[in-house]
Amino acid sequence: MTVSSNETWIVPGAGCVQQTYQLSHADYFAGATYPCRIFFYKNHASKPDFLPTERLVAGLKTVLEHYPILYGRLALRDDGEYEVRPSTEGIPFIEAAAEEDFAAFEPGCPQHRITPDFQAVDQPYSEDMPLLIARVMRFAHNSGAAICVSYHHYIIDGHACVMLVKNWAAIVRGESRLPFPPGNDRRLLRLDPKPSEEEQQQLFRQLQKQHHADRQPRKDCAYKWAIVQFTSDRLQALKTDAIASLDDAEQDTRWFSTNDAVAMLVWRATVRARAIAKDQPLTLRAPIDMRSNYPDLPRNYAGNAIHLAVTTFAVGDLVGSPLGRVAAAHRQAIHASRAHTMEQWLMQGNIASRTPMAERLPNWVQFSDTIISDWSKFGHYTIDFGEGRPAYCRLPASRFRRVACILDMPPASDGSPTGLEVCLCMDETAYGRFCHDTELLTYGRVIG
Helix, strand or coil, X not given: CEEEEEEEEECCCCCCCCCCEECCHHHHCCCCCCCEEEEEEECCCCCCCCCCHHHHHHHHHXXXXXXXXXXXXXXXXXXXXXXXXXXXXXXXXXXXXXXXXXXXXXXXXXXXXXXXXXXXXXXXXXXXXXXXXXXXXXXXXXXXXXXXXXXXXXXXXXXXXXXXXXXXXXXXXXXXXCCCCCECCHHHHCCCCCCCHHHHHHXXXXXXXXXXXXXXXXXXXXXXXXXXXXXXXXXXXXXXXXXXXXXXXXXXXXXXXXXXXXXHHHHHHHHHHHCCCCCCEEEEEEEEECHHHCCCCCCCECCCCEEEEEEEEEHHHHHHCCHHHHHHHHHHHHHHHHCCCHHHHHCCXXXXXXXXXXXXXXXHHHCCCXXXXXXXXXXXXXXXXXXXXXXXXXXXXXXXXXXXXXXXXXXXCCCCCCEEEEEEEEEHHHHXXXXXXXXXXXXXXXXX
């Protein structure tokens, strides 16, 4: 698909003050990964200077002056923690040209169209990699462009990434100030004293015993990625039916959100498709933003503030219970995690390990069946670089095949919401059964 590409390195300017940064203990929670967001912009007016490279690079350089930590490189300390050390290597801005026109991705921008060409990171993770990478794919005939932003998850989480991209877009379209000036005091989310490696390992063993070992996928499996779309009217029907599935007493005491119902609907469809034994316990984990729990955090805290809600079911209970009941159980798990003290929360991060980055996995991957991350509240479709909102927001196939993401659908012309999309991965042998799941298709549509 890519016919040519080139790199521009954005290096720190003379006025950029770099230092060695100590990470917060919340920064270890997500693991050594490079999440990615891809924003597709269509050149509706056939402008010859559509999203010009010079403005994109200059805008990103301006924003990075407020994020000097992103210019650094990670280094493993003797105590098992990572720190960010100063570097003059800079941040890569990669520009590529595609053979295909934007029209090749319409309608709907199905997941199978998101090839590795779009990804900013195409190598194994290591300490010497940049902490932020930007890539622009320009489509044939100047028909549009896709902007991909990938970041090291030890440095920022999804909320912080979107704030950064919104800041970048604001500068590119001509604003003089960042709408979300970042706060970066990571000392606010550190435990003192720090737990020992033995204490952490003991906690991980307890958690694994409590939530049971995961069901490891076959290593020789092929996988397929898909997007499930839920329009606004079907979401309303889903929520109504899920509430109606509860008895009167449960309806009075078990509140849950529409997104809770979506998450559990999709999860149990994947479980049915895989034909797992009914007595097998499975665990779902869902990242939650803890910023609102800590008023001392800066309003636009630019580090990680993620905790995980944990829900475990036997397969028979998961697929056989009323949808409203399992959705309510998921919501209760979210409330339970939000009620944790800072110590209860941060102890679950991989703080004390001395494992090199290339060998690290997030702790939650090791005993989770599925991780569902809700990105639908981030406002992806408000990100305007001066050429209007994105036509689509997508993510590439993750190396962690158990991770699914809830996204908002492209809004209507007046900006009103139109529904949700769930991007997920399935074992190829179960994919056909998933696409024909009766309960799932009552409310959603699989677009592949």
